[in-house]
Amino acid sequence: MSDYIHFRCPCCHGSQYRTSTFDVTESNPFGAKCIFCKSPMITFDHIAALASSGAGTLDFRK
Ligand SMILES: [Zn+2]
Secondary structure (H helix, E strand, O other): OOOOOOEEOOOOOOOOEEEOHHHOOOOOOOOEEEOOOOOEOEEHHHHHHHHHHOOOOOOOOO
């Protein structure tokens, strides 16, 4: 486990976020929210899981 976690917004692809205990949910255990669009942030672990499951076509490459 790494204690340095990269978050990425699935909505606007931003990487700026704030964390709040009030925003902690089952799918967002860190309570990280995008500062731009307020979407729950996802980690690269999520992205990898999504990609491997074929559930999403998220493209985070610049
Ligand atoms: Zn966003």
